[in-house]
Amino acid sequence: MAKSGMFLSKNQFSCAICLDVLKDPVTIPCGHSYCKGCIEGSWDQDDHIGVYSCPQCRETFTPRPVLGRNIILAAIVDKLKKMGLQADPPLHCYAGPGDVACDVCTKRKHKAIKSCLVCLASYCETHLQPHYESPPLKKHKLVQATRHLQEKICSRHDKLLDVYCRTEQQCICLLCTMDEHRGHDTVSAAAERTEKQKQLGETQKKAQQRIQEREKELQDLRQAVESLRRSAQAAVEDSERIFTELIRSIERRRSEMKELIRDQEKAAASQAEILLEQLEQEIAELKRKDAELEQLSHTEDHIHFLQGCNSLSDPPGHTDLHSITFKPHFSFEAVRKSVSVL
Structure with a gap:
């Protein structure tokens, strides 16, 4: 049992x-x-x-x-x-999709844990035991369970592919060396694996060195990008500070210029007011004198005419308008030019 x-x-x-x-x-x-x-x-x-x-x-x-x-x-x-x-056995011991099934199980297939390159079969843990206990079976080559056993077998002679033909660069069986590969440069698969392993090691070494170089370049590039980012940020902050100060200066200058223009406007307006008052007074006086002259010109009394002429001459203390300085076409062109320079 x-x-x-x-x-x-x-x-x-x-x-x-x-x-x-x-x-x-x-x-x-x-x-x-x-x-x-x-x-x-x-x-x-x-x-x-x-x-x-x-x-x-x-x-x-x-x-x-x-x-x-x-x-x-x-x-x-x-x-x-x-x-x-x-x-x-628990359910996870049974073979499912993608698993290698045991070739000996007759009912529900269990997962295979090893494949034998001599028997050309895969075995679960139970059916693999004879390979560990039987002296003849102990000599068999066991590998991790694989579904590609037929790829390791010569399709012509149905033997294990354990020889490598360097001439044709392909795996062959021992009988192939005596047949179509007779006279070719052949070695055991294990020997070729050792040689290829060395070449692979050199290739891997170069690849790792290249990786290190690229990683160093990547690190340098990242540092350069970070430095550029910090520099750009500093430039933005400096420009913001400069423009803020410039705006404040312009605002201050604008206020000062506005105050200057208003002061000049007030001074000119005050001067014009005085001149306007004097002009209005003189115009009134001239109109009065003109009316008297018009009336005197029509008198028939010669004595009255002569006496009137003397009294209508310019009175003492008469204001000379030309003594008052005023620019009738006053402008702020100079102020606008000074602002445009800013």
Whole structure:
């Protein structure tokens, strides 16, 4: 029975709670068996009425049943274990999509863990044991389980590809060296692997050196970009400060210029007001004198005419308008030019 690799049925010898082979089995009054430790921690109990339920069929018991070891069942399980029976493997042991299936399993295929290059088959953990125990099988070449075993076999001679033809640069079998590859430069696959490994090591070394150089260039470039960013930020801050100060200066200059223009406007207007008043007075005086002269020119009394002429001559203290300085075409062109220079 041990040699047959039989598996226990979960319904017969496994605990319905932990799903493992029964340990210290106990049987409750409803007939179901459990591991003692599992059932002790899995009773469904109503704390108010003290009713205990079976975890599997929900049958209730009052009071709680006494858990006595099922001696007969324990003996059977111990005997079966000694005979080599095993519990059902967990689901993850079975082969699924993308897994390499065992070539020996007859029912549901288990995952293969190794492939044999001599047997040209893949084996699960159970069926691989003969390769570890049998002296002839111990000499076989085991590799990680692969679905590409046929790629390692010569399609012409159905032998393992264990020779490398340097002339044709391809893997061949031993019989190929005596057939179409006779006289070619051939070595064992292991020897060519060693040589290729050295070349690969040199290539990898150069690649790693190139990677280091590129990483150094990348680091330098990142530092340059960061330096450029900081420099740009500093330039922005400086320009903001300069323009802020310039705007304040312009605002201040504008206020000063506005005040200057208003002051000049007031001075000129004041001067013009005085001149206007004087001009209005003189015009009134001249109009009065003109009226008197017009009236005098029509008199027939010669004495009255002569006396009137003397009295209508320019009176003493007459204001000379030309003594007042005023520019009738006053402008602020000079002010506008000084502002445009800014």
